[in-house]
Amino acid sequence: EVQLVESGGGLVQPGKSLRLSCAASGFTFSTYSMTWFRQAPGMGLEWLSYISDSSDTKYYADSVKGRFTISRDNAKNSLDLQMTSLRDEDTAVYYCATGSGWQYYFDYWGQGTLVTVSS
Amino acid sequence: DIQMTQSPSSVSASVGDRVTITCRASQGISSWLAWYQQKPGKAPKLLIYAASRLESGVPSRFSGSGSGTEFTLTISSLQPEDFATYYCQQADTFPQITFGQGTRLEIK
Numbered sequence: 001e002v003q004l005v006e007s008g009g010g011l012v013q014p015g016k017s018l019r020l021s022c023a024a025s026g027f028t029f030s031t032y033s034m035t036w037f038r039q040a041p042g043m044g045l046e047w048l049s050y051i052s053d054s055s056d057t058k059y060y061a062d063s064v065k066g067r068f069t070i071s072r073d074n075a076k077n078s079l080d081l082q083m084t085s086l087r088d089e090d091t092a093v094y095y096c097a098t099g100s101g102w103q104y105y106f107d108y109w110g111q112g113t114l115v116t117v118s119s
Numbered sequence: 120d121i122q123m124t125q126s127p128s129s130v131s132a133s134v135g136d137r138v139t140i141t142c143r144a145s146q147g148i149s150s151w152l153a154w155y156q157q158k159p160g161k162a163p164k165l166l167i168y169a170a171s172r173l174e175s176g177v178p179s180r181f182s183g184s185g186s187g188t189e190f191t192l193t194i195s196s197l198q199p200e201d202f203a204t205y206y207c208q209q210a211d212t213f214p215q216i217t218f219g220q221g222t223r224l225e226i227k
Contacts, residue, residue, distance in 0.1 A: 035214065044221045045155075045163065045206055050214035059214050095162055102168060104210035105153040109162035 002026040002108045004096050009113030012086055022079040022096030022110055030054075030074035033103055036081050038092035039112075046092075049081065064090075086117045121145050121209050125219035131227040136197045140222045142190045142207035151211040154183055154192045157221075158203045166205075167192065194224075202226050 008020040022034070036048040049070040050059045058070055069082040079096050093112040099105050122145040132138050142152065150170035155163035165174045167183035170190055180195040194201055207219040 033214070045157075045208075045218045047214075047216050047218070061215070097162075104151065104213045104216075105165055105168040105208070106155075106163070107165045107174060109164075112162055 002100065004098070004108055004110035006094060006096055006110040006113040009094065009115045011116045011118065013119050014087060014117055016086055017082070017084045018086060018115060020081040020083065020094055020113060020115070022081075024077045024079065024098075027100065027108075029077040032098045032100070034070075034072060034079045034096060034098050035106065036070060036079075037095045037097060038090075038115075039095070040089070040092040043092075048094075051079070083115070086115075088117050091115060091117045120215075121148060121212055121217055123207055123209055123217050123219040125205075125207055125222050127222060128220065129223040129225060131225045132197055133227045134197050134199055136227075138194045138197060138224065140192045140205055140207075140224075142185075142192070142219050144188045144190075144209055144211075147187045148209045148211035150186050151209055151213070152183075152185070152190050153208045153210065154181075155206045155208065156201075156203045157206065163206060197224075199226075 003025045005023045012018045033052050035050045038046050048061050051070045067085045072079045093114050095112045097106040097109040124143045126141050152170045154167040156166050157163045166177050166181050171183045182193050184191050205222045
């Protein structure tokens with residue numbers, strides 16, 4: 001069974017940093033690209049960042065470029081999102097996801113981890 | 120960036136009704152479109168991909184159509200478990216994808 005489990009969320013002050021992780025199991029992690037999304041309270045879904053299977057390609061949304069860094073460890077089946085210079089508007093549930101068939105569509109999602117940025 | 124606009128933003132319907140949700144892209148995206156269902160506190164669930172292909176395990180009352188800039192998701196006969204929020208997602212510019220703002224389907 002495919003599982004994606006996010007962790008690392010919590011309450012953090014503006015300007016501080018936080019590192020999210022996504023533990024993958026039930027599939028050959030090293031052969032799948034991975035993506036982070038987020039959803040602010042009561043709002044829609046926002047694409048944040050993409051990393052290819054071998055980590056050689058990374059993309060970021062303009063809203064997080066220069067502040068967030070995506071990385072993965074294929075030996076540990078894990079995906080990370082390092083978040084710095086956090087702002088109030090970064091408050092959201094953060095999801096990791098992947099596409100098992102067509103990589104362009106996301107059929108596997110984690111349960112999400114809540115990040116609250118507040119003083 | 121390609122903008123995705125869903126209509127309506129919310130709709131009220133009854134069990135057994137037929138419901139159609141529309142998604143328009145700001146430029147042509149061929150058939151690079153997916154539909155997701157999201158229930159409160161849960162992750163999105165993939166329903167339709169490539170505009171009209173039904174994801175494995177999704178009931179056949181869900182169907183998708185369209186290409187280019189206009190797409191529809193139709194639920195042929197609403198069931199109680201279908202009341203949720205629905206999102207379209209364009210994949211034409213993958214990996215830099217965008218979603219519609221969502222359509223909330225409520226019980227009348």
